[in-house]
Amino acid sequence: MTVRPLLEARNLARHFAIRHGNWPRSRKALLRAVDGISLTVMPGRTLGLVGESGCGKSTTGRLLLGLMEPTAGTVRFDGQPLARAGTTEWRAQRQLMQMVYQDPLGALDRRLPVAKQIGEALEIHHPAMPSAEHARRVAEVMEAVGLQAHHGPRYPHELSGGQRQRVVLARALILEPRLLVCDEPISALDVSIQAQVVNLLLDLQERLGLAYVFISHDLRVVRQISHEVAVMYLGRIVEYGEAEALFHAPQHPYTRALLAAIPTVARRQADISLLEGDPPDPVDPPSGCTFRSRCSRAQSLCAQSVPALKPLSDGRHVACHFADSNTAVAAA
Amino acid sequence: MTITPLVQMRGLTVDFDQGRHVTRALHGIDLDVAPGEALGLVGESGSGKSVTWLAALGLLPGRARIRGSVKLDGMELIGVAGRQLDAVRGRRVAMIFQDPSSSLNPVMRIGRQIGEALRLHRGLTGAAGEAEAGRLLDRVGIANARRRLQDYPHEMSGGMNQRVMIAMALAGEPDLLIADEPTTALDATVQAQILRLLQEIRRDSGMAMVLISHDLGVVAENVERVCVMYAGRLVETAAAAHLFERPRHPYTRGLLAALPALDGPRERLAAIPGSVPEPWNLPAGCAFAPRCGEAETACHHMAPPDIPITGHERVLCFRPRYAPEALVAHHRQPQPANVADMPVLRRTEISA
Amino acid sequence: MLFFITTRLARAALTIAFVVTFAFVVLRLSGDPAMLILSVDAPPEAIEAFRRSWGLDRPIWEQYAAYAIKALSGDFGNSMRDGRPAIELVLERVPMTLAITLPALLIKLFVGIPAGVFAALHRNSMIDRLTMMVSVAGFTVPSFVLALVLVLIFAVQLGWLPSGGSESWQHAILPIVTLGAAGAAVLARFTRSAMLEVLGQPYIRTASAKGVPWRRVIADHALPNAAIPTVTIIGFMIGSLIAGAVVVESVFAWPGVGRLLVAAVSNRDLAVVQAILLAIALSMVAANLVVDIAYGWLDPRLRRSRGHA
Numbered sequence: 002m003t004v005r006p007l008l009e010a011r012n013l014a015r016h017f018a019i020r021h022g023n024w025p026r027s028r029k030a031l032l033r034a035v036d037g038i039s040l041t042v043m044p045g046r047t048l049g050l051v052g053e054s055g056c057g058k059s060t061t062g063r064l065l066l067g068l069m070e071p072t073a074g075t076v077r078f079d080g081q082p083l084a085r086a087g088t089t090e091w092r093a094q095r096q097l098m099q100m101v102y103q104d105p106l107g108a109l110d111r112r113l114p115v116a117k118q119i120g121e122a123l124e125i126h127h128p129a130m131p132s133a134e135h136a137r138r139v140a141e142v143m144e145a146v147g148l149q150a151h152h153g154p155r156y157p158h159e160l161s162g163g164q165r166q167r168v169v170l171a172r173a174l175i176l177e178p179r180l181l182v183c184d185e186p187i188s189a190l191d192v193s194i195q196a197q198v199v200n201l202l203l204d205l206q207e208r209l210g211l212a213y214v215f216i217s218h219d220l221r222v223v224r225q226i227s228h229e230v231a232v233m234y235l236g237r238i239v240e241y242g243e244a245e246a247l248f249h250a251p252q253h254p255y256t257r258a259l260l261a262a263i264p265t266v267a268r269r270q271a272d273i274s275l276l277e278g279d280p281p282d283p284v285d286p287p288s289g290c291t292f293r294s295r296c297s298r299a300q301s302l303c304a305q306s307v308p309a310l311k312p313l314s315d316g317r318h319v320a321c322h323f324a325d326s327n328t329a330v331a332a333a
Numbered sequence: 334m335t336i337t338p339l340v341q342m343r344g345l346t347v348d349f350d351q352g353r354h355v356t357r358a359l360h361g362i363d364l365d366v367a368p369g370e371a372l373g374l375v376g377e378s379g380s381g382k383s384v385t386w387l388a389a390l391g392l393l394p395g396r397a398r399i400r401g402s403v404k405l406d407g408m409e410l411i412g413v414a415g416r417q418l419d420a421v422r423g424r425r426v427a428m429i430f431q432d433p434s435s436s437l438n439p440v441m442r443i444g445r446q447i448g449e450a451l452r453l454h455r456g457l458t459g460a461a462g463e464a465e466a467g468r469l470l471d472r473v474g475i476a477n478a479r480r481r482l483q484d485y486p487h488e489m490s491g492g493m494n495q496r497v498m499i500a501m502a503l504a505g506e507p508d509l510l511i512a513d514e515p516t517t518a519l520d521a522t523v524q525a526q527i528l529r530l531l532q533e534i535r536r537d538s539g540m541a542m543v544l545i546s547h548d549l550g551v552v553a554e555n556v557e558r559v560c561v562m563y564a565g566r567l568v569e570t571a572a573a574a575h576l577f578e579r580p581r582h583p584y585t586r587g588l589l590a591a592l593p594a595l596d597g598p599r600e601r602l603a604a605i606p607g608s609v610p611e612p613w614n615l616p617a618g619c620a621f622a623p624r625c626g627e628a629e630t631a632c633h634h635m636a637p638p639d640i641p642i643t644g645h646e647r648v649l650c651f652r653p654r655y656a657p658e659a660l661v662a663h664h665r666q667p668q669p670a671n672v673a674d675m676p677v678l679r680r681t682e683i684s685a
Numbered sequence: 686m687l688f689f690i691t692t693r694l695a696r697a698a699l700t701i702a703f704v705v706t707f708a709f710v711v712l713r714l715s716g717d718p719a720m721l722i723l724s725v726d727a728p729p730e731a732i733e734a735f736r737r738s739w740g741l742d743r744p745i746w747e748q749y750a751a752y753a754i755k756a757l758s759g760d761f762g763n764s765m766r767d768g769r770p771a772i773e774l775v776l777e778r779v780p781m782t783l784a785i786t787l788p789a790l791l792i793k794l795f796v797g798i799p800a801g802v803f804a805a806l807h808r809n810s811m812i813d814r815l816t817m818m819v820s821v822a823g824f825t826v827p828s829f830v831l832a833l834v835l836v837l838i839f840a841v842q843l844g845w846l847p848s849g850g851s852e853s854w855q856h857a858i859l860p861i862v863t864l865g866a867a868g869a870a871v872l873a874r875f876t877r878s879a880m881l882e883v884l885g886q887p888y889i890r891t892a893s894a895k896g897v898p899w900r901r902v903i904a905d906h907a908l909p910n911a912a913i914p915t916v917t918i919i920g921f922m923i924g925s926l927i928a929g930a931v932v933v934e935s936v937f938a939w940p941g942v943g944r945l946l947v948a949a950v951s952n953r954d955l956a957v958v959q960a961i962l963l964a965i966a967l968s969m970v971a972a973n974l975v976v977d978i979a980y981g982w983l984d985p986r987l988r989r990s991r992g993h994a
Contacts, residue, residue, distance in 0.1 A: 053520035053521065053522065053523075054520055161608040161609075162608075163608050164608070191377035191378055191547065191608075191609060192377060192547055192548075192549070192588055192591055192592070193377060193587060193588060193591050193604065193605040193608075193609070193624075194604075194608060195591070196590075196591035196592075196593075196602040196603070196604035196605070197604040197605075197606070199593070199602055199604075200601060200602055200604055203601070218520065218521060220521070220595070221592065221593040221594070221595055222593055224593060224594075224595060224599070225593035225599060225602065245599075248595065248596070249596065258522055259521055259522065260595070261525070262521040262522045262524065262525035263521060263550065263595060264524075264525070264528070264548065264550035264551045264553065264554045264555075265550045265553070265554070265594075265595055266549050266550055266553040266577050266589065266592065267594070267595075275522070275525050275526055275529060276522040276525075276526070277526075279490045279492050279493070279523060280520075280522075390894065392890055392893055392894055415898070415899060416898070419896045419897070419898050420896065421896070422893065422894055422895060422896040423894065423895035423896030423897075424896055427894070427895065428891075428894040428895075430887055430890070430891065432887060435886065435887045435888065436887040436888055436890075436891045437888055437891065438888040438891075438892070438906050438910070439888070439910065439984075439985070439986060440909050440910055440913075440983065440984060440985060441905075441906070441909075449892075449895070449897060449905075450895045450896070453895070453896050453897065454896060485985040485986070487985070487986045498891070501891075501895060502895070504895075505895070505896065
């Protein structure tokens with residue numbers, strides 16, 4: 002028996018027409034923020050979405066939830082295409098898929114006690130719910146995320162950063178969703194608090210069978226939490242596969258560089274090869290493989306054609322003309 | 334053998350006057366930086382790692398009250414006139430900051446911003462100043478350096494702006510560079526470039542560096558000695574190799590355990606429970622005690638002893654690990670210095 | 686650049702056309718000039734003749750078309766009161782208005798800006814609080830009240846200065862001070878908050894950290910950045926040079942554009958009111974254009990990037 006994917010995106014793209022500079026006659030350009038990506042999230046599993054700023058990972062997150070209309074491509078949730086934003090079907094779907102943002106203070110209303118904010122979605126989606134039932138659900142979800150009853154009447158600024166992120170989680174969980182899209186959910190937190198939230202997310206997944214799309218630039222945390230990982234560069238997926246294998250033996254030169262760039266406690270002063278320069282201007286990317294301008298192994302082929310995301314023997318997908326020879330190098 | 338320290342900090346205390354009450358951000362820091370040394374300063378937000386150096390250089394706002402002593406080559410920096418500090422800032426001690434793009438003046442060309450430091454500290458103006466500014470930009474790895482001098486900060490990426498900040502810091506040929514979270518706002522690949530650049534510069538110039546970061550990995554790869562701060566105190570100081578292999582303080586151990594690994598089997602993270610106390614609401618005794626799995630009664634009531642392990646390593650704890658038992662026992666006797674610290678703390682709480 | 690200026694000019698022209706049209710319609714609908722100018726008990730034939738001679742008997746859109754065509758060729762009609770060209774009446778009053786608004790502008794700039802900067806630099810000090818108290822008073826008290834208080838003190842009590850009229854330079858002092866004080870108060874508050882905002886920016890700390898003496902940090906780093914938001918309000922003040930003194934001119938019986946406007950409105954002297962409104966619109970639009978150009982000059986972020994960004 003095969004399990005049906007919870008979320009399935011096919012050739013998803015989002016382009017923005019932008020103006021270069023502030024002046025009326027300035028050049029119009031097309032920013033391909035997301036340029037044809039396909040993803041699958043299985044129920045109860047976590048897909049990590051990694052990449053540097055501007056690679057399109059946050060835009061992807063919003064497209065997956067239907068918070069933004071795609072330029073092309075489709076998203077199916079539980080087998081059904083995403084309904085048009087604002088319709089009744091869309092609201093029903095949105096109950097089951099929620100977003101968690103990076104900045105908990107910005108995501109919360111400063112003028113409302115947090116328990117009220119946590120319960121707000123219930124009032125909207127289940128206006129007929131008796132108040133005792135409402136209170137019980139709020140108390141339950143607060144307990145699930147590790148908030149105590151006395152936190153309920155407090156205002157966001159009276160809580161610590163970690164507690165605020167728990168409030169945001171509780172608010173997302175109150176409608177019992179099946180999918181959470183977390184956009185850099187722990188980046189704003191202190192190191193010692195990050196681990197608490199990561200553990201909480203793992204516990205919730207185990208208990209509630211939640212699926213996550215976990216968007217982050219922190220590969221250490223992504224490895225900790227993800228079953229599958231997609232690495233994005235300039236709006237495209239360059240490597241996509243099972244987390245353990247991807248981290249253990251990265252195949253795409255960009256994935257390898259990203260991993261090498263992470264400072265770790267274990268490795269001191271190791272001689273690692275670094276990428277040169279900044280990521281290119283997304284409005285004016287290099288021809289062919291967009292990574293070639295920073296790739297040490299680029300050849301003339303890379304300038305001519307865009308490498309397709311091809312499966313390797315271990316089931317992983319890599320978008321590199323030399324993926325097979327990369328394997329050979331990694332093995333050597 | 335003792336090396337005369339470049340910077341000698343003794344009992345550095347910072348109080349922020351907030352009208353109604355006074356909040357103590359720094360509780361008496363003792364710290365030496367040797368010439369040419371790379372020192373890491375690790376801690377979470379609010380631990381006081383930035384405040385320490387902003388206070389030393391007189392860069393805190395007027396409502397900060399600073400006590401104690403910071404000596405640079407024997408010259409006192411605390412309580413001296415601004416004019417004397419101007420001769421130190423940028424010339425002897427330079428500083429770079431977390432968010433490079435907002436740390437540069439948006440309406441001034443970067444050539445002029447670098448030139449300003451060259452004029453102040455090395456008397457270079459005109460063509461000579463421009464040539465040197467170009468050389469500095471080239472040194473920090475910016476292509477087309479001479480042309481880039483005409484650019485404004487918004488015309489460059491965050492990584493490039495941090496390179497400009499570094500070039501500006503090098504303009505005064507300082508003996509010490511304070512790098513305050515220099516890569517936190519940057520992408521991973523750019524962060525690695527900037528850290529490598531700092532290493533190269535240090536190797537070439539022999540300048541000392543204090544690298545302030547919340548990221549243990551960044552510190553581990555780039556410094557020789559590490560200070561761990563918690564709630565306005567240094568809780569552990571040790572050589573980097575020792576600190577990461579044999580962390581003595583429970584907080585250091587907690588930070589390391591909370592860090593997900595990049596390889597090996599995936600295990601549940603050992604999170605430190607609770608959260609960092611607010612500076613106006615510090616617990617009595619050891620500030621870490623409420624979150625510490627090894628705290629005993631004394632930890633909740635008495636200030637922990639500051640135990641010197643070797644010349645450059647110390648730990649602020651009743652029950653440190655990897656420390657000679659006799660040394661710990663000796664220092665667990667009530668120490669006059671620590672007891673004297675208590676009433677100050679109390680007074681702060683009462684007025685708070 | 687050329688394109689930038691042409692679009693701005695086109696937009697400005699549109700704004701002015703709108704103001705002119707709006708004023709035209711509102712004025713025609715708000716009362717009958719014939720009654721006012723000829724008095725209510727004038728013979729009906731006289732009123733009828735007056736209306737015909739000024740075209741008031743025709744449909745409003747015909748009146749408007751005629752007015753617009755003439756206006757385009759520079760003819761803004763004649764005053765109904767004394768028959769002289771309206772534009773001439775307005776233009777001869779402009780120097781009188783400028784004689785008080787220009788010195789007042791200097792007071793605003795040279796008192797308001799330094800006061801704001803000083804208050805920001807000494808935040809929460811006694812001087813800051815005092816400056817801000819005076820400033821709050823300056824812009825909450827309506828200018829006619831301030832004018833009357835000044836008259837009471839300096840003209841009535843002390844007898845140092847005349848209370849109204851325009852016979853000598855002494856007559857200009859009280860109007861100038863009244864206008865200047867109110868504007869300086871506004872500008873001081875604005876400058877102070879712009880300055881405080883800038884002083885909290887990381888680049889100010891960077892400048893100090895590289896050893897720039899505090900005075901130079903203020904002069905070279907803080908002021909140029911604080912100037913950017915302040916330009917908007919200064920632009921508005923420049924825009925109101927021609928007609929920003931209606932109340933003050935009325936209180937002090939100063940024969941400027943503002944007083945002409947009040948008289949023309951109460952007389953239903955349509956052509957004159959129209960001409961003044963046009964002048965106001967023109968000066969505001971011009972000031973806005975100057976502000977836009979000043980922004981580009983002060984803030985490189987608004988300039989076109991030079992290719993390789």
